[in-house]
Amino acid sequence: MRSRSVLKIIGRLLMMIGVSMIFPLLWAIYYGENEVFVFIASIVITFLAGLGLSEIRSNDEELRLIDGLGVVSLGWAIISAFGALPYYLSGTLNYLDAYFETMSGFTTTGATVINNIDILPNSILFWRAMTQWLGGMGIIVLAVAILPALSIGGMQLFGAESPGPKIDKLRPKIRETAKILYGVYLIFTGAQIILLLIGGMSLFDSFSHTFCTLATGGFSTRNDSIAYYNSPFIEGVITFFMFLAGTNFILHYSALRGKINYFKNKEFLFYITIILSTILVMTFTLNNSIYSSLSDSFRYSSFQTVSIMTTTGFTTSNFDAYPALSRIILLVLMFIGGCACSTGGGIKNIRIILILKYFYREIYKFLHPNAILSIRVGEDTIPEDVIKGVMAFFIGYITIFVISIIIVSSYGIDLITAISSVAATLGNIGPGLGLVGPMYTYALLPDFIKVVLMFCMWAGRLEIFTVMVLLVPDFWRE
Amino acid sequence: MRSRSVLKIIGRLLMMIGVSMIFPLLWAIYYGENEVFVFIASIVITFLAGLGLSEIRSNDEELRLIDGLGVVSLGWAIISAFGALPYYLSGTLNYLDAYFETMSGFTTTGATVINNIDILPNSILFWRAMTQWLGGMGIIVLAVAILPALSIGGMQLFGAESPGPKIDKLRPKIRETAKILYGVYLIFTGAQIILLLIGGMSLFDSFSHTFCTLATGGFSTRNDSIAYYNSPFIEGVITFFMFLAGTNFILHYSALRGKINYFKNKEFLFYITIILSTILVMTFTLNNSIYSSLSDSFRYSSFQTVSIMTTTGFTTSNFDAYPALSRIILLVLMFIGGCACSTGGGIKNIRIILILKYFYREIYKFLHPNAILSIRVGEDTIPEDVIKGVMAFFIGYITIFVISIIIVSSYGIDLITAISSVAATLGNIGPGLGLVGPMYTYALLPDFIKVVLMFCMWAGRLEIFTVMVLLVPDFWRE
Numbered sequence: 001m002r003s004r005s006v007l008k009i010i011g012r013l014l015m016m017i018g019v020s021m022i023f024p025l026l027w028a029i030y031y032g033e034n035e036v037f038v039f040i041a042s043i044v045i046t047f048l049a050g051l052g053l054s055e056i057r058s059n060d061e062e063l064r065l066i067d068g069l070g071v072v073s074l075g076w077a078i079i080s081a082f083g084a085l086p087y088y089l090s091g092t093l094n095y096l097d098a099y100f101e102t103m104s105g106f107t108t109t110g111a112t113v114i115n116n117i118d119i120l121p122n123s124i125l126f127w128r129a130m131t132q133w134l135g136g137m138g139i140i141v142l143a144v145a146i147l148p149a150l151s152i153g154g155m156q157l158f159g160a161e162s163p164g165p166k167i168d169k170l171r172p173k174i175r176e177t178a179k180i181l182y183g184v185y186l187i188f189t190g191a192q193i194i195l196l197l198i199g200g201m202s203l204f205d206s207f208s209h210t211f212c213t214l215a216t217g218g219f220s221t222r223n224d225s226i227a228y229y230n231s232p233f234i235e236g237v238i239t240f241f242m243f244l245a246g247t248n249f250i251l252h253y254s255a256l257r258g259k260i261n262y263f264k265n266k267e268f269l270f271y272i273t274i275i276l277s278t279i280l281v282m283t284f285t286l287n288n289s290i291y292s293s294l295s296d297s298f299r300y301s302s303f304q305t306v307s308i309m310t311t312t313g314f315t316t317s318n319f320d321a322y323p324a325l326s327r328i329i330l331l332v333l334m335f336i337g338g339c340a341c342s343t344g345g346g347i348k349n350i351r352i353i354l355i356l357k358y359f360y361r362e363i364y365k366f367l368h369p370n371a372i373l374s375i376r377v378g379e380d381t382i383p384e385d386v387i388k389g390v391m392a393f394f395i396g397y398i399t400i401f402v403i404s405i406i407i408v409s410s411y412g413i414d415l416i417t418a419i420s421s422v423a424a425t426l427g428n429i430g431p432g433l434g435l436v437g438p439m440y441t442y443a444l445l446p447d448f449i450k451v452v453l454m455f456c457m458w459a460g461r462l463e464i465f466t467v468m469v470l471l472v473p474d475f476w477r478e
Numbered sequence: 479m480r481s482r483s484v485l486k487i488i489g490r491l492l493m494m495i496g497v498s499m500i501f502p503l504l505w506a507i508y509y510g511e512n513e514v515f516v517f518i519a520s521i522v523i524t525f526l527a528g529l530g531l532s533e534i535r536s537n538d539e540e541l542r543l544i545d546g547l548g549v550v551s552l553g554w555a556i557i558s559a560f561g562a563l564p565y566y567l568s569g570t571l572n573y574l575d576a577y578f579e580t581m582s583g584f585t586t587t588g589a590t591v592i593n594n595i596d597i598l599p600n601s602i603l604f605w606r607a608m609t610q611w612l613g614g615m616g617i618i619v620l621a622v623a624i625l626p627a628l629s630i631g632g633m634q635l636f637g638a639e640s641p642g643p644k645i646d647k648l649r650p651k652i653r654e655t656a657k658i659l660y661g662v663y664l665i666f667t668g669a670q671i672i673l674l675l676i677g678g679m680s681l682f683d684s685f686s687h688t689f690c691t692l693a694t695g696g697f698s699t700r701n702d703s704i705a706y707y708n709s710p711f712i713e714g715v716i717t718f719f720m721f722l723a724g725t726n727f728i729l730h731y732s733a734l735r736g737k738i739n740y741f742k743n744k745e746f747l748f749y750i751t752i753i754l755s756t757i758l759v760m761t762f763t764l765n766n767s768i769y770s771s772l773s774d775s776f777r778y779s780s781f782q783t784v785s786i787m788t789t790t791g792f793t794t795s796n797f798d799a800y801p802a803l804s805r806i807i808l809l810v811l812m813f814i815g816g817c818a819c820s821t822g823g824g825i826k827n828i829r830i831i832l833i834l835k836y837f838y839r840e841i842y843k844f845l846h847p848n849a850i851l852s853i854r855v856g857e858d859t860i861p862e863d864v865i866k867g868v869m870a871f872f873i874g875y876i877t878i879f880v881i882s883i884i885i886v887s888s889y890g891i892d893l894i895t896a897i898s899s900v901a902a903t904l905g906n907i908g909p910g911l912g913l914v915g916p917m918y919t920y921a922l923l924p925d926f927i928k929v930v931l932m933f934c935m936w937a938g939r940l941e942i943f944t945v946m947v948l949l950v951p952d953f954w955r956e
Contacts, residue, residue, distance in 0.1 A: 363874075
């Protein structure tokens, strides 16, 4: 890794983060909050740190792939360190908690350590929502342009379809793709804000919730999350945009250009099938057990299913009090997550499809030892390299999951909390079950557990490989 | 599948099972129990059914691999149906429960539906222990000779090392290998019986517990399992033989011929490392929390670790009351299981090694895209086909696990019970956590759940593939 070049780029990103803090500053001024100075200080510190790093002298050669990896993995961690300043300087949280909350924001996880959100100043709430929105922007580019170029976790195939001109070098390509995707992201942002305003939400809340929907983040400005509004219309709007946010953005880009490809895409079909069948099962399970009418049962099931499956984590009900079947299904959905090239986390639907096809192929091959069978998705034959990447991703995901629950439970935390807190952070969902269920926060967990869960958010968000590569000594060679 | 030839062989196996019921019959006569007629009836029915099947006219051609598969998967299910007769005819259990208990026996799982074992007649207890011992014999041959020949789940490599003359045809090879392995199995059986007698156990109990140790089965003749004897010597003997039973029997065969290869075998080193480090962690975790002395803590930790890791399932303490860390570690051990070519269940140590190496290779390949890296274990290079089989096995194991816990929890069973009951049956351990913990049995579970868990035992014991192949329509073509 060329650490100078990497730090230089991270410096530029930091400057952008510093500048973006102007928006919460404006809200602080508008509402006359004491946090005006907090944000000014945060902006100055972040911007100057960024400026300092960006002035590092380097040969400024074209970045190699491995350097891109350094930018992504280290960048996410360093930016979170500065993004934590507003929470810390305002006295809202101690530094570790502030870092946790910011990592949870930038990774669009939505796990919170703040017990009482209702009393927070609006400027802090806005920054909290903005970390998710910015994180979502980062992820979209990461998922569509950077990770595929890096052949991470079998995603090369899906990046090959990325829109925009084919450019050989990494940076110009990222720039072009980013422009296109940000266009889509901004259009969705505008549309959702307008719809939420129509639904009767305040301008401030509309902005905040839109930011956290499109990033599949799930931070709310209310302790009761979306349940606060008790409005089927608002729930419907958010459900719809969570669903879009968990879908491949390349499909959205095509659709906005007039080519509706959704139902030709096997991953989308798988994604929507799982969502619809879960809603069906949950509606009937919850009817007569939790809710007294089929319509209520459908209303809460569909919101919660889409929220968890897309890894958003907004809540309209305490799903931890649901019957065992619904709880376990939601836990399983946490692992599946969104589609490739979306802001959703988890293993991703396309990988689940490939994993299952791999299994069936080996069974089939057993009966027909001489058959040469390639794995196909729709009309595409999937190269063996992609399959290997997917399998390795799956192993890495499960390995981190298992090691993390062992560590978490070493603090005497009950098994359901341990399992679900790791699943909910590694999959970038947010709320889990038990002590990290919808009625609680991550605040009471011991500090070291918070560090482990931050690692899970980070590793999950960066598709495992990007973070695991840091463990290979060769990576650190200049 | 040539169903006639397959049924013919299953018929012969049934006749053998019928004959083996003479041993519990002898105990029934010796103790003057009412079950004399139960066993006579069971023997007659089983033997005649076997005779009937073995008289099926077939061309008696050499069996193809696929037919071997049919013998194994269908055989296990059919034999259990007849092995259930003594429980059923004696009125001990209804037929479903009797089938569950027998499947649990022949698969050497050790999950029981009998709440009060202490009041059972000795003849029934002996048959119960014998199902495990016979199951263990079946598994050894399955694991060393049959599954590798069938290239099941990446086990071809390990079977290639199988002792005995190299014979091309399947049946003579199985016969030769079986002879050698049964020699080892019988020597261990004799040795353990003698040591348990020295430890003060009755002859009857020594036989029964030895049978269930070497098969890594875990049925006891006592409600309190091994805790009943409260003897460190007996616990030591059983721990030692459980450990041996979970080790590759080919290594034992070499050792008995004077070639000690244990510490040259990477899987054995991995297996012993996990066991020792778990004992270390658990001893310190349990000291001052559950036990007041380090020696007690070590005594119970070591027994329980070896019992769960080898997938035996004997208990000397209520490990479900242990702190969260110990419980989750035991749950993880249930997935790892024994070594290849042992009577232990689970995913198996060698597969875990290969899965982790696969992951590391993909990470490494990322940094060195042009490197051609094969996976090595010790001095052996592992062919890619083996790796693929292992990966498919892993996917199949996880898939069955996930689907089963969803089904189990659909009956409103709590998550810990659902997760651990599936883990404990799929891995052929026996006791789990929660409602299937060491203080409880599987008796109270709804019938349909018992059927699901029986499927798990069967699929887990037959290394997933053997059972999953039944789902491919081509398999059923004559």
